[in-house]
Amino acid sequence: MDDTLRLDAAFVDYALVAVYFAVVLLIGVAARRSVSDSLDFFLSGRSLPAWVTGLAFISANLGAVEIIGMSANGAQYGMPTMHYFWIGAVPAMLFLGVVMMPFYYGSKVRSVPEFMRRRFGTGAHLVNALSFATAQVLIAGINLYLLATIVEALLGLPLWVSLIVAAAVVLGYITLGGLSAAIYNEVLQFFVIVAALLPLTLIGLDRVGGISGLVEGVTDGPGGTAELSTWPATDLSGFENPVWSVVGVVFGLGFVLSFGYWTTNFVEVQRAMATNSMSAARSTPIIGAFPKMFIPFLVVVPGMIAAVLVEEVVALKADTGEAPPGVDYNDAILLLIRDVLPNGLLGVAIAGLLASFMAGMAANISSFNTVFSYDLWQQYVIKDRPDEYYLRVGRWATVGATVAAIGTALIAAGYSNLMDYLQTLFGFFNAPLFATFILGMFWKRMTPTAGWMGLVSGTLAAIAVFVANEVGILDFPGQGGAFVAAGAAFVVDIAVSVGVSRVTAPKPARELVGLVYSETPEADRTDPDAAKLPWYRSPTKLAGIALVLVIALNVVFA
């Protein structure tokens, strides 16, 4: 690529990046040698304070996709992007804390494939493990692609060389123990990212003439005033009719995609399990919801600023063919960083971005590794070997997944707005999973056969909508295609599961204890000490406050 997207990093910037990774790797080494019982305390998660797990909870999600994808969306669509936070993530996090967490904490369920195996048996487990492994490699590809974009912007290498360099760096990070202190690093990472994004947003706002300058710039831009209010988001959803647009956003994005993502994402849920009481576990996503509400001001707003301030993004948006080749919306925040941050702050920004992309990809790869070696290889291919054997399989799986991610990164590179791609993937994988999961959890009559058939038909329905949209039978230009695919997957999954359950035999009730809500004893789902907590530590009261706040945000920016 030419020099449009080169970050002019100086010695001080590289030094700041080096300091960050030195700290992370030192913590990793210290953790693996178990040098201190107070470090063990922070890692093993014995009674971690809820604010730590709450921050780790959102930081595990504040990765490449969130930063690059949401700013790309902000640049392209403006304020409607806020729906991902205020209709999507925050209500789903509150639901997770208030309704689902007591059940997770009380039952013995510790991962989605494990739940599938115990609730539905082999069929659903195999389907879920395969689809989970595929999803992880595809999402790792997105993280790798974005990591490579930064390497490319720093060193000016061609994309394929950057991909290989980035993949090698991630492998090094995993091998050197970068994941052994995950919660610890996530909290650290959160503050570095905010330290980079906050000045970026403030200086950017100052450059465009403050909030009034931004409003003026966007109003005069190609999107006009529709980009200044969150509703009805017709450009984002691709529905021309505003009513259908609202339905699409609320049901597709808000309910199926977001509830599906947050309630079945056990990388996230495990952060909450690392607390000492059920109330603290419930508080984790609820405390995380507070910063989560305000993160869009640090990712979506910079995207909007870029669409007004950065020459290349302005040209891209005007769509007159003057934009330099190779520039797309995914570059919005990097271009803004290039234009706005001086050397010094630039280093902080690069450290934050590299850290979160790398940690994100490493987490995908290690999830893949676990599912591949224990859920697939051990269950279905070669059983009953010593643990050491499966660890060795896991190491090869790590290398294999990293190499495969180079391939999937090339798919990601084909999308000019990564949110389109990511939401499509979530429609394929998360929406049917959520339907099967929630139905299996609340309906004890659901049978093992319905488990795997629901999953398969839901995924096929999403793929069918995707293909129909690609070949032009349906026409949703924005992220509406993904919302519709997710909605279809959910509805088809539920319909097939209910239909199949009617004609097949359910499992006996005694095998469903801890797996189905009604069969789990009340005592396992409640915290005996809940009544004694002050209001600021009571999960339901905090959730109430968060709900009021998020509704206020929705109204103020409507």
Place this chain on the structure above:
Amino acid sequence: MSSSGKGRPGRRRSAGAFDVRNVIAELIGLYGLVLVVVGLIDRSEATLAKTDGVNANLWAGLGMLVFAAAFALWSRLRPVVVDRGRDDRPGEQGGA
């Protein structure tokens, strides 16, 4: 730091150097310090043009120093207590 990681006094003591708040304070504090120095040295036209004349490094650096001091103070005033009595599942961590 109030106590090093290796001493073994009573059964309950503060998390000290490995309290995540102290690590945050140290890292952000160091970043703040570097940025303040860069802000004082580098006041070239090209740098200031990017930020519309605001010395961004200096102000961001000062902000980070204040933040770091607040975190250090917080962990000093309300230390996280490590309970050495319980030892259920040491050192298990990672993704799903």
